[in-house]
Amino acid sequence: MKKTMFTMLAVMSMGAVQAQPGTPVPGSYGFAPPMPRQIAPAPRQVAPMPRPPVPEYAKGSPAAVLEEGMERLLERLRSKDLNTDLLRNYLDNEVAPYFDFDYMAKSAAGNMYRHMSEGQRIRMAKRIKQQFLSTMVQRLISYNNQTVSVVSQRMQPNARTGMVTTTIRGPKGYPTRLDFRFYKAKEGWKVFDVMANGQSAVVHYRRQFRQTMYMPRGRDQRPVARPHRQLSSGS
Numbered sequence: 510m511k512k513t514m515f516t517m518l519a520v521m522s523m524g525a526v527q528a529q530p531g532t533p534v535p536g537s538y539g540f541a542p543p544m545p546r547q548i549a550p551a552p553r554q555v556a557p558m559p560r561p562p563v564p565e566y567a568k569g570s571p572a573a574v575l576e577e578g579m580e581r582l583l584e585r586l587r588s589k590d591l592n593t594d595l596l597r598n599y600l601d602n603e604v605a606p607y608f609d610f611d612y613m614a615k616s617a618a619g620n621m622y623r624h625m626s627e628g629q630r631i632r633m634a635k636r637i638k639q640q641f642l643s644t645m646v647q648r649l650i651s652y653n654n655q656t657v658s659v660v661s662q663r664m665q666p667n668a669r670t671g672m673v674t675t676t677i678r679g680p681k682g683y684p685t686r687l688d689f690r691f692y693k694a695k696e697g698w699k700v701f702d703v704m705a706n707g708q709s710a711v712v713h714y715r716r717q718f719r720q721t722m723y724m725p726r727g728r729d730q731r732p733v734a735r736p737h738r739q740l741s742s743g744s
Contacts, residue, residue: 608638
């Protein structure tokens with residue numbers, strides 16, 4: 510009996526009995542209450558970041574004109590009966606009037622434009638229009654529910670020219686940035702250049718123009734523009 514009591518006192522004094530959390534442990538007055546469990550704090554709920562408000566542009570502004578044209582174009586692209594011929598016809602009748610291809614031809618030709626005949630200027634503008642619309646047909650015929658958003662509108666101090674930035678987002682891949690440069694014509698706002706991810710359409714046509722034109726000097730040392738056979742053709 511004494512040996513048993515001695516053993517119990519020895520074990521208790523050495524701390525060999527370690528109570529697990531939540532189990533009763535011996536105390537001075539019988540058994541102590543269970544130790545409270547440590548509960549991990551609940552994760553903080555982070556409120557979602559609010560989306561920036563969609564900017565509203567004044568009616569008749571370049572951004573408003575572009576939004577209206579984009580909405581009609583996307584509606585046409587969603588139609589089930591769309592094919593290449595219908596799309597080309599739609600772009601020629603509904604989209605082309607928003608662009609000034611004569612202005613684009615003049616910008617692409619630069620100083621050489623004043624040395625070109627009226628027929629050469631008309632053919633150059635016509636060719637740029639055909640190339641531009643053909644590229645649009647190739648890109649748009651594979652439309653797959655991409656969305657177009659107007660991001661910003663920046664106007665020059667004279668309020669006669671400006672640039673509207675848009676983004677095109679698809680189900681996969683990175684968004685494409687398109688910058689439309691406008692100027693105020695008598696008929697309203699006209700697009701005279703488009704930049705896709707910083708690549709200018711006018712600069713592209715300017716490179717083409719330099720490859721198809723050369724300027725030999727005559728007897729009076731004045732530069733004379735001579736058309737390439739592609740520009741002299743009726744196409």
